[in-house]
Amino acid sequence: MTSGVHLLPVHPVQYERLLRRAIEEDLGLAGDLTTNAVVPPGERIAARIAARGSGCVAGLPVAARAFSIVDPEVVFSPLVDDGARVEAGAVLAEVDGPARAVLTGERVALNVLGHLSGIATVTRALVDAVAHTRARIVCTRKTTPGLRALEKYAVRAGGGSNHRFGLDDAVLIKDNHLAIAGSVAEAVRRVRETVGHLVKVEVEVDTLAQLEEALGCPIDAVLLDNMPLGDLRQAVERVGGRVVTEASGGITPATARAVAETGVDLLSVGWITHSAPSFDVALDL
Numbered sequence: 001m002t003s004g005v006h007l008l009p010v011h012p013v014q015y016e017r018l019l020r021r022a023i024e025e026d027l028g029l030a031g032d033l034t035t036n037a038v039v040p041p042g043e044r045i046a047a048r049i050a051a052r053g054s055g056c057v058a059g060l061p062v063a064a065r066a067f068s069i070v071d072p073e074v075v076f077s078p079l080v081d082d083g084a085r086v087e088a089g090a091v092l093a094e095v096d097g098p099a100r101a102v103l104t105g106e107r108v109a110l111n112v113l114g115h116l117s118g119i120a121t122v123t124r125a126l127v128d129a130v131a132h133t134r135a136r137i138v139c140t141r142k143t144t145p146g147l148r149a150l151e152k153y154a155v156r157a158g159g160g161s162n163h164r165f166g167l168d169d170a171v172l173i174k175d176n177h178l179a180i181a182g183s184v185a186e187a188v189r190r191v192r193e194t195v196g197h198l199v200k201v202e203v204e205v206d207t208l209a210q211l212e213e214a215l216g217c218p219i220d221a222v223l224l225d226n227m228p229l230g231d232l233r234q235a236v237e238r239v240g241g242r243v244v245t246e247a248s249g250g251i252t253p254a255t256a257r258a259v260a261e262t263g264v265d266l267l268s269v270g271w272i273t274h275s276a277p278s279f280d281v282a283l284d285l
Contacts, residue, residue: 007083007156012065014149019066022108032104043099045285049113051090052280056124058082058157059116060093062150063109071101083157085124092281106283115147116154117279122272123158125253130260135267137256138163138246142270151273163268171201172223178203184210188217202246211235215242223268225249229258236263 049063057080064076074097080086092113095102126137137160143151152162164170173187181187184203191201202221203214208231214222215238224235226249239245246266247259259267 007153009061010149010153015062016065018146019062019069019108023066023069023105026108027104032100035100035103039099039103041100044097045099045102047095047102047283047285048091049093049095049110049281049283051086051088051092052282054087055085055117055121055279056158057084057086057092057117058120058154059113059150062116063093063113066109066112067095067102067105070105071098073097074101074105083120095283110281110283114278114281116150117281118276119151119154119273120158121279122276123155123160126256126267126269126272127159129253129256130267133260135260135264136161138266138268139273140268140270141166142274144274155272160272171195171199173201173203175204175206184213185217188219192218208234208238211238215239219243221246223248224264229262232259232262232264
């Protein structure tokens with residue numbers, strides 16, 4: 001099996017209900033009319049899942065579970081690991097078992113595999129673009145409802161890192177919070193009086209003046225939002241390693257290199273989860 005990056009897996013409990021709902025949606029009330037009419041009940045087949053383009057793979061265990069939900073007799077044998085880079089034509093997995101089950105589970109399995117591999121592929125492109133710097137690519141909470149755990153896993157498969165998973169695992173004071181609190185200092189004061197000592201606190205700033213105010217507060221990170229490259233460089237210099245620096249806003253494969261070269265620690269990119277094109281995969285008998 002071709003080895004990919006070291007990944008912490010997503011527990012099946014985190015996507016079991018999602019897959020069952022997707023299969024129920026596809027089956028509807030009458031089941032797979034085409035397959036049940038054309039394929040004899042006892043027919044067995046051997047098939048391959050192949051890549052139609054080059055990219056980075058993510059979601060093979062999830063695809064395997066989709067098939068086994070339809071029928072536990074389906075055997076899914078991955079030939080690469082999640083996180084592996086593949087070329088067009090590469091066989092990602094072999095699928096053997098009852099023909100009706102394989103064909104019925106095909107679309108849900110490929111939908112998930114294609115979606116997650118698409119995220120991993122664009123993430124890998126950004127990671128490669130900044131590989132000569134210390135910056136890491138991180139995702140955001142701009143995820144498909146219900147798919148966050150899987151989409152953030154796909155980012156990791158592409159070599160990226162995860163930002164907070166939800167509203168409850170870190171504090172990020174954004175512009176609307178600042179507008180209500182009246183100042184960075186007041187917003188941070190309210191947060192520190194409320195959250196526990198283990199909770200990290202990050203403040204979003206969009207000017208160097210705001211940054212100076214934030215650096216006078218007990219924070220762990222600053223989000224430098226939509227700053228021009230010149231301001232980003234100045235911001236990194238002013239921070240001087242005291243807190244983590246994160247750049248966001250309009251980061252693409254074309255701009256990521258220049259942003260990373262300002263010296264920021266993190267580049268947060270929302271579109272890698274909400275707008276990544278699906279990776280083309282197919283099931284061939």
